[in-house]
Amino acid sequence: MRTSPGGRVAAAGGVALRLLVAGLFLLPLLWVASASLRAPGLPPPRGVEWIPDPVSLDAWSRLLTLAPVGRALVLSVVVAAIVVPVTILVSSLAGFAIGRMGAPARRTLLGLAVVLLLVPAPALWLTRFLLYRTAGIIDTPLVLLLPAAFGLSPVFVLLYAWGFRRVPTELIEQARMDGAGPFRAWWSVAFPLVLPTTVAVGVLAFVATWGDAVTPLLYLRSDELTTLPLAIRTLQTLDRSDWPILMAGALLLALPAIALFGIAQRRFLADDRIAETFGRRG
Amino acid sequence: MPDPGRVAALRDPWRRGPWLMLAPWLVGSLLLVGLPALLTLLLSLTAYDGISAPVFTGFDAYRIVARDPLAGRALENTLLFLVAAVPLRIIGALGLALLLERPRRGTGTARVAAWIPAVIPDVAAALVWLWIFNPLLGPVNLLLGALGLPTPGWLADPETARIPFVVMAAAGLGEGFVVLLAALKGIPPEIRSAAALDGAGRVATFRAITLPFLVPWLVVLSIRDTVVALQWTLIPALVMTGGDPYYSTLFLPQAIREEAFDRFRYGPGSALIVLLALVAAAVSVGILLLARGRGVTDAD
Amino acid sequence: MPVDRPSRARRAALLATLVLAALALAAPLPVRGDRSISFMAWGDPAELTAWSSLVESFRTAQPGIDVELIQVADQSDYRQRLGADLAAGTPADVVLVNYRRMAGFAWRGLLLPLADRLRASEMMDEGAFWPGLLDAYRWRGTLQCIPQNIASLVVYYNRDLLRAAGIADPADDWTWDDLLAMAKALTADTDGDGRTDHFGLGVEPSLMRVAPFVWQHGGEVVNDPLRPNRLGLEGSLAREAVEWFVALQTVHHVVPDAVEEAAEPSEDRFLRGTTALFLNSRRGVPTYRAAAGFDWDVAPLPRDATAANVLHSDGFCIPAATRDADAAWAFVEHATTPEAQAVVAGTGRTVPSLRAVAESDAFLDPSLAPARSRVWLDAIPTIRTFPILPGWVDIEELADEEIERAFYGQVSVEEAIRQAAERTAPFFLAGGDA
Known part of the structure; x- marks a missing residue:
């Protein structure tokens, strides 16, 4: 079958289809990258200019002087390094727990998660501000970290709830028979089996934290507490002739998220890896 | 490690444990989401300018919103956008996840590529789409023109101005793609290979095995995408159109921002937010009804 | 239960990260000085x-x-x-x-x-x-x-383009007719494809931009500058001024139409040297200093019955x-x-x-x-100010939408003015003497 002409055509078609998808979705990134290599301060190009003339790194060097990129980058990395693991911890614990509940409690909790999911972000802008102010934590790093306490988004809890339901109950029961407590069963038995969910939640949580410009805008005020998306946002007011700098900033903001997923999908979402994970439970 | 004599004593942790595990999320959510959301709901029943104490005015704020033609326009635009964008995003994400599920040549690159539009910052992405739909110089119209087809004014024309928003939202399907990819990876492989051995074709395997397994994920994603899509338009609209031409791209988030923060009318502003939540709730109920009885859900 | 060593080490590392994260959550807050x-x-x-x-x-x-x-x-x-x-x-x-x-x-x-x-x-x-x-x-x-x-509105101009067309710099007391004649002379389809490549003028259709022309023509932006309660564009002098402004696009085509403006904004065209005159406040100066590759300068707004400008x-x-x-x-x-x-x-x-x-x-x-x-x-x-009203920003936003529609030929000037006056009327009351 492997050598049949039809199979080969289908395989070649498959490769072509994947490359087409890749090309289409890569287009915006390429445009941003090439636009960031145009010298700032020139009249904006008419239409698109794939290879700027001259190719220049001025936008990148001016980016570093215009926005407090260095300091903002450090803070953003620290925040992500804290928020992502805590989010995984909180939402996977909650997701696991929901799976262990009896049907009525489980349904109520899933329903609650869906209702929380329906709360639009603008509903929180002002009133959360009032709560933070009452708690006296406006302009402290806590406002960047607190969202992790509720798992950033109920979606993650729901994803874990579905993920853990796929873990055969016998495995958990066996751990229980072996004398493991629920935390141990979660950590040693269930958590490793939902690796793909953890990867997805981790990547999504990273993106949500990494790109969030509203939280720092509303709840922080000190310069020292500028995060990267907010620093990049200041570039938005640049004149059109200086958009290469904005593009450089956007690329700088996008690259870590792209790299993270590139590594994650290669390491964790490859087939052999999954087979290994599932093989382990035998 | 396990001491059979202590098993009985450990029974208690299994009753208490789940609630302990749930506590951080439950407490955090109720405090940081539930409470502020409730406050917003209360604000929508008041006249509040942000300065003087809120005055309870019953449903006045809702009456103001109902009489405001721009609020109606924003609601209509938002619904039109929602109806087109959400299905495109979900179907696109599912298609891509199925296409790029198994590692073959080019899969890694294609997976990362599919992810990229979702992580390019809104502002930059909006500028890219502004160019793609440029009525004279953009690739879409150059292609249409070369094929001898009509070239719409896109963002400059009230009739077509919302289409680039739908396409841009659809392109940002990376998050749904990642979730569905993970969901596919989580289906025990032996189940699907068993079905394949039984001689079921690809389509049959998908309908009988894969899809039912994915239904819970698709439900969560559709609801999430509905909520996200409802709010997502804010930055792209600011960058691309500012609501122009003549309110054809005025969506609810911009209306909310202007009402509450520019005009200090938190009462009607909050009423618009509640309206937004109601739209999300209505769509979600629809999704849940649609998914009922299909696939492996919590009912089993 | 079988757990291999490397994986246990990895999990220990993950656990350590989580503990660290929890500690960081409780980190002390920064303290501020007194004054x-x-x-x-x-x-x-x-x-x-x-x-x-x-x-x-x-x-x-x-x-x-x-x-x-x-x-x-x-x-x-x-x-x-x-x-x-x-x-x-x-x-x-x-x-x-x-x-x-x-x-x-x-x-x-x-x-x-x-x-x-x-x-x-x-x-x-x-x-x-x-x-x-x-x-x-x-x-x-x-x-x-x-x-x-x-600051106030001025006309930025590309002196190189004027020279090439044999046109002298705008005088300090130039008039509407001078502006229109110059804009017409500088509008051209250079490659003969039926589409204008060089525009004489670029201007944003908004109340801020129209207002000085209304005042110059003897009209009023609001019905009574001292006690305003409605837009004044319905007055005949004001309407004539708006009609003249809108005709720059709809009749004379010296300004890009809606599609052309969306394809390439007038300010970009000015910077690239394909639009000769551009209306802006002082805010353009830093950009033009850096980005304009031609000789440019500013002229006052042309005048009509009188000179007037907007703050x-x-x-x-x-x-x-x-x-x-x-x-x-x-x-x-x-x-x-x-x-x-x-x-x-x-x-x-x-x-x-x-x-x-x-x-x-x-x-x-x-x-x-x-x-x-x-x-x-x-x-x-000659600078005038808009009325100091709590609802003024709303009035401007609504009026801008109507002016833009008229400017791009989607409705008549008369209809736009009527709509603008009716839609803005409630905002004259907000924060009045209540």
Whole structure:
């Protein structure tokens, strides 16, 4: 079958289809990258200019002087390094727990998660501000970290709830028979089996934290507490002739998220890896 | 490690444990989401300018919103956008996840590529789409023109101005793609290979095995995408159109921002937010009804 | 249960990260000095640099007061932030506000009246400002903010294009007809593909841009400048002015149409040398200095029955909820010294509100384009302000939509004016004498 002409055509078609998808979705990134290599301060190009003339790194060097990129980058990395693991911890614990509940409690909790999911972000802008102010934590790093306490988004809890339901109950029961407590069963038995969910939640949580410009805008005020998306946002007011700098900033903001997923999908979402994970439970 | 004599004593942790595990999320959510959301709901029943104490005015704020033609326009635009964008995003994400599920040549690159539009910052992405739909110089119209087809004014024309928003939202399907990819990876492989051995074709395997397994994920994603899509338009609209031409791209988030923060009318502003939540709730109920009885859900 | 070693190590590492994260959550909070104020401003990076140097110089001058600069780049973000801050009662101590928005804050009692402080000030003198400018910041007779600049509309022009067409620079007393004739002469389809490649003129269709033409023609933007309760564009003189303005696009086609403008904004066309004349306030100067690869200058607005222009100005305001009004005022005083104004004027972006600074080289530096910067100062006696109304920004936004529709030929001028007047009417009442 492997050598049949039809199979080969289908395989070649498959490769072509994947490359087409890749090309289409890569287009915006390429445009941003090439636009960031145009010298700032020139009249904006008419239409698109794939290879700027001259190719220049001025936008990148001016980016570093215009926005407090260095300091903002450090803070953003620290925040992500804290928020992502805590989010995984909180939402996977909650997701696991929901799976262990009896049907009525489980349904109520899933329903609650869906209702929380329906709360639009603008509903929180002002009133959360009032709560933070009452708690006296406006302009402290806590406002960047607190969202992790509720798992950033109920979606993650729901994803874990579905993920853990796929873990055969016998495995958990066996751990229980072996004398493991629920935390141990979660950590040693269930958590490793939902690796793909953890990867997805981790990547999504990273993106949500990494790109969030509203939280720092509303709840922080000190310069020292500028995060990267907010620093990049200041570039938005640049004149059109200086958009290469904005593009450089956007690329700088996008690259870590792209790299993270590139590594994650290669390491964790490859087939052999999954087979290994599932093989382990035998 | 396990001491059979202590098993009985450990029974208690299994009753208490789940609630302990749930506590951080439950407490955090109720405090940081539930409470502020409730406050917003209360604000929508008041006249509040942000300065003087809120005055309870019953449903006045809702009456103001109902009489405001721009609020109606924003609601209509938002619904039109929602109806087109959400299905495109979900179907696109599912298609891509199925296409790029198994590692073959080019899969890694294609997976990362599919992810990229979702992580390019809104502002930059909006500028890219502004160019793609440029009525004279953009690739879409150059292609249409070369094929001898009509070239719409896109963002400059009230009739077509919302289409680039739908396409841009659809392109940002990376998050749904990642979730569905993970969901596919989580289906025990032996189940699907068993079905394949039984001689079921690809389509049959998908309908009988894969899809039912994915239904819970698709439900969560559709609801999430509905909520996200409802709010997502804010930055792209600011960058691309500012609501122009003549309110054809005025969506609810911009209306909310202007009402509450520019005009200090938190009462009607909050009423618009509640309206937004109601739209999300209505769509979600629809999704849940649609998914009922299909696939492996919590009912089993 | 079988657990292999590397995986256990990995999990231990993950666990350690989680514990560290939990500890970091409980990390101590930063502590602030006693006498500290904050100054919130928007602006592009060039302006933000100027604000930073202003803050630095204040720290040197007043070491006892710690001032913190809050920069919000985008104006719409700025308003969202200011709105949330004011509602929470924790605004910055000094904020930058446009005079058209000032009344929206003032009528709610959000701003600290500054009249007494200005009178008592040893550093500031009312007579040092351009005459009449302070009136734009008075709400019910009481001064609310200290103006930072006094800009108005001018016509930027590409001298190279004019020379190539054998046209002389616009004169100081040129007229509407001169403008139209020049714009027509400079509009051309250079490659003969049936589409205009060079436009004579670029202008944004908005009330801000139309207003000076209405006044020049003898019309009024509002029905009664002293007690306005409706737009005045329905008056016949005002309507004629709007019709003339709209005809620039719909009849004479010297301005890009909606699709052409979306494809390439007029300001880009001006910068690339394919639009000869461009209407803008002072804000274009830093960009054109950096990006225009041709000889450019500015001319006054052409005149009609009379000369008239519209004020563009931002002021320093102190929110009533400030924690330290004296320190905030000290900062405003410092920001309005000639030295500080010269620093900000150095960005090229502002026309200084202090007459002495505006007439010095800090603003008129002959070595920097535009050579005719004096046109901004010459226009000052003809500058008019929009009415100081709490709902004015809403009125402008609604009117802009209607003017834009007429400008791009989607409705008649008459219909646009009628719609604008009807839709804006309720906003004249908001915050009135209620």
